[in-house]
Amino acid sequence: MKIRSGAARAALFAALVSVASAASAVTEIQWWHSMTGALNTKVDQIAEKFNASQSEFKVVPVFKGQYDESMAAAIAAYRAGNPPQIVQVFEVGTATMMAAKGAVKPVYQLMKEQHEPFDPKAFLGAVYGYYADTHGNLISMPFNSSTQVLYINDDAFKKAGLDPTKPPATWPEMHAAMEKLKAAGVSCPFTTGWQSWVQLESFSAWHNVPFGTLENGFGGLATRLDFNGPVQTMHIQNLGDWAKAGLFVYKGRKDEPLASFNSGECAMITTSSGSYANIKANAKFNWRVATLPYYPSVKGAPQNTIIGGATLWVLNQKDPAVYKGIAKFFTFLSSPEVQEDWHESTGYVPITLAAYELAKKKGLYEQKPGFDIAIKELTNKPPTPNSKGVRFGNFVQIRNIIDEEFESVWSGQKTAKQALDEAVKRGNEQLERFQKTNQ
Amino acid sequence: MEKRVVFRSSWLPYALIAPQMAITLVFFFWPASQALWQSMLLQDAFAAKTQFVWFDNFKDLFADPRYLASFRVTAVFSTLVTVLGLTLSLLLAAFADRVVRFGAVYKTLLIWPYAVATAVAAILFVFLLNPTIGVVSLLLHAMGVDWNYLINPTHAMILVVIAAVWKQISYNFLFFLAGLQAIPKSLLEAAAIDGAGPARRFWTIVFPLLSPTTFFLVVVNIVYAFFDTFGIIDASTSGGPVQATTTLVFKVYQDGTQAMDLGSSAAQSVILMAIVVTLTVVQFRFIERKVQY
Numbered sequence: 001m002k003i004r005s006g007a008a009r010a011a012l013f014a015a016l017v018s019v020a021s022a023a024s025a026v027t028e029i030q031w032w033h034s035m036t037g038a039l040n041t042k043v044d045q046i047a048e049k050f051n052a053s054q055s056e057f058k059v060v061p062v063f064k065g066q067y068d069e070s071m072a073a074a075i076a077a078y079r080a081g082n083p084p085q086i087v088q089v090f091e092v093g094t095a096t097m098m099a100a101k102g103a104v105k106p107v108y109q110l111m112k113e114q115h116e117p118f119d120p121k122a123f124l125g126a127v128y129g130y131y132a133d134t135h136g137n138l139i140s141m142p143f144n145s146s147t148q149v150l151y152i153n154d155d156a157f158k159k160a161g162l163d164p165t166k167p168p169a170t171w172p173e174m175h176a177a178m179e180k181l182k183a184a185g186v187s188c189p190f191t192t193g194w195q196s197w198v199q200l201e202s203f204s205a206w207h208n209v210p211f212g213t214l215e216n217g218f219g220g221l222a223t224r225l226d227f228n229g230p231v232q233t234m235h236i237q238n239l240g241d242w243a244k245a246g247l248f249v250y251k252g253r254k255d256e257p258l259a260s261f262n263s264g265e266c267a268m269i270t271t272s273s274g275s276y277a278n279i280k281a282n283a284k285f286n287w288r289v290a291t292l293p294y295y296p297s298v299k300g301a302p303q304n305t306i307i308g309g310a311t312l313w314v315l316n317q318k319d320p321a322v323y324k325g326i327a328k329f330f331t332f333l334s335s336p337e338v339q340e341d342w343h344e345s346t347g348y349v350p351i352t353l354a355a356y357e358l359a360k361k362k363g364l365y366e367q368k369p370g371f372d373i374a375i376k377e378l379t380n381k382p383p384t385p386n387s388k389g390v391r392f393g394n395f396v397q398i399r400n401i402i403d404e405e406f407e408s409v410w411s412g413q414k415t416a417k418q419a420l421d422e423a424v425k426r427g428n429e430q431l432e433r434f435q436k437t438n439q
Numbered sequence: 440m441e442k443r444v445v446f447r448s449s450w451l452p453y454a455l456i457a458p459q460m461a462i463t464l465v466f467f468f469w470p471a472s473q474a475l476w477q478s479m480l481l482q483d484a485f486a487a488k489t490q491f492v493w494f495d496n497f498k499d500l501f502a503d504p505r506y507l508a509s510f511r512v513t514a515v516f517s518t519l520v521t522v523l524g525l526t527l528s529l530l531l532a533a534f535a536d537r538v539v540r541f542g543a544v545y546k547t548l549l550i551w552p553y554a555v556a557t558a559v560a561a562i563l564f565v566f567l568l569n570p571t572i573g574v575v576s577l578l579l580h581a582m583g584v585d586w587n588y589l590i591n592p593t594h595a596m597i598l599v600v601i602a603a604v605w606k607q608i609s610y611n612f613l614f615f616l617a618g619l620q621a622i623p624k625s626l627l628e629a630a631a632i633d634g635a636g637p638a639r640r641f642w643t644i645v646f647p648l649l650s651p652t653t654f655f656l657v658v659v660n661i662v663y664a665f666f667d668t669f670g671i672i673d674a675s676t677s678g679g680p681v682q683a684t685t686t687l688v689f690k691v692y693q694d695g696t697q698a699m700d701l702g703s704s705a706a707q708s709v710i711l712m713a714i715v716v717t718l719t720v721v722q723f724r725f726i727e728r729k730v731q732y
Contacts, residue, residue: 068697075484075699096699100485251571252589253677260571396698400678407680411590426505433499433700437483437490 027057029325030084032064050332057325083315090310095393099438105314108137114327122352126378130389131311140311141330142351146274147305147374148198154286156267160184167290174293178247181267188249191257193271196402205387207231208303217391221435225427228420237416240409250410253403273374276347289370303387305377349374393434398427477705484699496706513686517664524604528611536619553609557670564602565675592683595676599684602671611656618652650730687711
């Protein structure tokens, strides 16, 4: 008895709340995101600006935890029948979101239905391609995109007798620089953040070799991993050998290695271009951004790098009236002014060409040398099927598998060949499961 | 003779246990049955497509050598956490019980870690033991130990065990201290008069009289190590390096909330539930007999 009346009271309360919110004139748009610190402030600013520009809709940004947490929260809310309007999902979750056809409102469709101006060609090719379906239609709204760059510690370079104005451009040059740094007493010549993303996913694109079959998963659910080719094996074996020699020092799976660069312990790091602001705030030495190294022995390298970061997904709504507001907000969000400001203050790449032009015109790249290297890498050559991006289901698990197998190479337990073969085998089991689930 | 209270009324006993039953039903049986149902489903994250696959999720799990390996990791981890946690806290409780001056201060300090959130406890030890910035790591490096839990599986296990034990010591300490204080002083005094030294008094009087507390804590600690430690692992090692610290419950958490594979996650939690139920039954059947109440 007691429970039932309690439940009834809760239902009544919920009903009252929803009546109350429906009664207010402004339609709310919930925007769940994972931006922390300065980025969070920026997100709030963007929403405020949009809200001030019109009176019909109100965008409410809500921080929902890390990327995986806010994605899980949005999915749970969807399953409970009360999803947010917009959720920010990291690139790893793209395949999962795309497979959920009934749950997601594709952006191209939304913009068409709401008659908002929307030109796919306005976006950077590398950004657009990553989030478009096989017919070239954009499914989610690009927001924060970054790519991989090399950061070097100028002071450490000088100490080792190296010229920081000529950063190593190739992996053989990297190796030589590591040796010199080591000889000069640097305990950690080189480290890397996001090892799977930088040393395997983007590495494959940069050298124009496949990461998976069917255009790295863009071609459908029957895709399988294929990253145990000779080029990747050579690179991972080199890294393993360098780890043994103390030239490459492993500092963790995600963003943790950045602290070792900021502290001056590690002289070189390959990680996200989005780390620019963080390094600028924390590094007490001279440093610079350089282009990601490549192997000159590989034909066609360097190709172009791939992006990471997150996009905004629109979840299906019961009340279609809110779509108009979301479409208007997206138009506002992709305007050159908002994008240029976002790019300038965060270090993420501008997602539209117009924003890039605006940044150039403002002289941003003279003020911040190296700030445009990320865009130059992304647009180095027109993307090939190997360099559009990667799209795999259960990718959270696959990244974990790659991390685990990499760790067994860094610690010398396995050769690169053994580890990559095993990672492909284990990853493919995940892909088979994903395919079975979504057939 | 057994004590028995006989209710005359036919409904009163049921009414009295009803609230407890309701709570158990809502917070245990309902979610548990949902997990059972979910464990036989293959479902995408948004529950748009659902297939009933019988025991396929279980079959997949037992065909996976990595899943089987996480049984071993869990066994090592929970044994270490339980044995170390109980030994250390018994030692501390025995000392704290004898302290005459400032006893309350020591006790408060020892109970303090219990109020620390799991993730905070993990991060605390990450800061101390981080190979780059950790204070303790610097000491270890100076002593010639190549401490690096990012690559060395043993080091990673040591890290999570220390964090998990540290977090649980307060709880154990409280119960041991209460147990010690409940031991009649007259017994100890009589033994002392008969010439038994402190060690002998401890092993022949105190330890046996503490056995109900110890037994209770063994059960609680095993349950803690099995279920309650994924936060520590997630915040410190994320199950690595390779899979050195991937315990059963951490895998449930990872596959369920991070990877959104609810079918497999549910199947794993059903297996975990079966293990803990079995363990508890075994403990009550065989170990409890040796406990002197």
